[in-house]
Amino acid sequence: MRPECGRAAAAYRLALPGHPLGGRIGERLGQGTGSSLEFMDFRDYVPGDDLRHVDWSAFARTDQLKVRLFREEIAPSLDIVVDVSPSMAITDVKRTAVQDVVDAACSWTRSAGGIPRRIAGGGGVFETWEEVAYDGSDAWMPRIPLRRRSMRLLISDLLQPHDPGPLLRKLSAGASHLYVVQLLDPWEADPAAEGARTLLDCESDGRLDIVLDERTVARYRRRLARLCEAARSGTRSVAGTYALVRAQDPARMFREQLLPQGVVEPA
Amino acid sequence: MGFSSPIGLLAFLAVPAVLVLHLFRRRFRERSVAGLFLFAADALPADAGRTRARLLRTPSLWLELLAAVLFGLLLSGFHVGAAKAGVHLVVVLDDSASMGAADASGAVRDDALAYLERRLDALDEDARVTLVRTGRRPSLLAGPRATVTQARRALESWKPIKPVHDPASAWELGVDLAGSDGELLFLTDREDFDPPPRYRHLAFGRAIPNAAVVGARRVVRGEEERVFADLLAWGSGEVAATVHLEAVAGDAVREITRKDVVLRPRRALHVAWTVPAGDIPFRVRLSDDGLAADNTTTLLPEPARVVPVHVDVDEQTAAQLRIARVFAALPGVRVVDEVERARLRVTAGDPGIKAGVVTLRVAAAGGERDAWIGPFLLERGRMLAGEDGRPVLQGLTLEGVVWSAGRGELPGLPLVLASEQVLLAEESRAGGTQLHLNLDPARSNLAASPDWPILMSNIVEHVRGRLPGPVAVNVRVGEEIALRFAGTPEAASTHALLDPEGERHAARGWRYLSWAATRPGIHRLVQGEQDVARFAVNFVDAVESDLTRSTIVDVEPVEVPDVVAASAGPRGRDEARIFALLLLLAVVFDWWVLGRRR
Incomplete structure (x- = not known):
């Protein structure tokens, strides 16, 4: 874990749900x-x-x-499912933020006496970030069974056109609680009106010629808001905790985003 | 299966064009994103542009390629089934100058064209026409299988001017192009042709009295110049004419003198004028008559072609060989002291062969001598084969010549032999020539014989003929315009010939640049935009100038081809309709696909 992430994480702990847990x-x-x-x-x-x-x-x-x-x-255990598709490493900021949240969640779990597990979406357990190549598919469900009655944390940008509800329900099955952190790059959360661009899909060969003006950006924001709302609804339907997070430095990310959205609480 | 309009195959160029348009699609600065689908509704409608990109196999690409192929098939007149071929008219046009003859009732060429126009009018739009011009090498004026419109356009540029030639090769080409069902037509001005039986032989000639300049030359004699002209007339009686001598300077013409002459049929009349020597082109012009092409002959001054000679023999030998007298008597020879400037070297030593230089080495081969008495065996192999023979041996007899020669061997090709002893040999290599004269001048009387100045003159003229510059500046139609060139191949390629109509003909070759002289008039040889030389091309052909054999005939073909097409319906129209419909569908569907992307 990065030192600044460790210092920022020390001030918080995972906000546990009110209902009984397993572990x-x-x-x-x-x-x-x-x-x-x-x-x-x-x-x-x-x-x-x-x-x-x-x-x-x-x-x-x-x-x-x-x-x-x-x-x-x-002592509650935590299975952290990390979306390792290329979109999660589309920028250094986003990739670093993913690692910060995951490392901090591991830290919080250990502090509570639990055992965290870092699991690659569509893959298995990994111990270090060097094992993660960010070349996975968008199939989030791990290939290994998740621990029964464990808490589960999904970290993904959820930038997919289909409804995330069924997947979230599957992920929460047998879990004592589900956290969903939808983590976006700053440009994804708030793109700039940059003019004419060819947009390349980082996970496919899709490409679009587009003029990014204020009107186009505004429409994108509306579509993104609907997408996030679908993820929030899906999480709520399984009594989970949802947080929309914009990638930034860990201290601000925990204080200004995870804390207000109930994912963490002061230690 | 075939194409009724093969030139329409060019429309298939639309296929690579479509590919290029898709390869060079419009491209903006790129940005990698995760949620591309969130922008899809705002994508720009077209994917075309300028920067080469990966070829995307989009429905639009396939539809546009399909449309391009259909477009090509439509324009090229693709049709299935060979049995529905249209009328194919193959016309062999007599391209000789006599077709340009005219009298008060009109020109022969115009009569032939008027007939052909009427014949073309009778053809339907699916008919195909091939126009063949006669000549030593027949050529196509239109076609093969050109449309009627293309044939009409080509006929506008037809100007028959060739000298007499055999049309047989053009007839054969016409038969080949006509195939089994083509209709063959031979348009000429004379009856005494015997085309193959499938031809319809039409002659539009008229026996018109005509006078012509059948020869002209200019000869410099000191400060003066003599201009000679040979005039000839054909007809039933005497022809009164006026012959003009004119000076030509660019477009300006000034008459120097004129002479009224009476020409008797088939009796040559020689006319001569004396004028001050100069560089001005002269023109000999006869008054207008039946054939305009043979009334004018332009004569350019022949450029001075001085042969620089270097003599490198001792005084005694030079005196024995009478070198000074011989070179003084020969025109266009200058004896130079610098050996590097010489094109002809006379020496007793062995300087070796140098490119562009002819060396006459006078030395007895070996120490022992034999005396031979002429005549000797001259190398005449080429003469026996019908060629001109060795230029240096022309006119030599060597009778009574006492020739003392060494017994040694000479390199190169033997030219003169006494028994097995070579007396004169020619060794050529790398653009240079060395003549080995196996002669002891002190014991021979060759230099005192009449053959000696002839031999030396032959050698000088041989050298003169290899000097850089125009081979001849006054040539006839049908001959060759040629230039000996001494520069690099790159420099040679920058030369071009401008004909009287301003058309530019690129140079071919390197050391010998040549062009066919096809149009009468002044031709300019230019390097870039700079004039290098001028050539006068004149029509001079006594056979073609004789219009008394011209007549009007119409000989029907003996073998009439089975022209199925005459009754066949318009071919390829069903296919054209299908292609047009499919093309429309492809375009509309492509438009719809692109619309969806918007």
């Missing part, structure tokens, strides 16, 4: 029973149960051995 033993309340102080339920005593959890008061009243069940404490 290994840790500080967060899980969905199952465990050994936290939070009472959850009773059940009949069976040999082998911890006698410290026997509700002696109830035994005195009912002459039945009941065992107190407490909420388990877990």
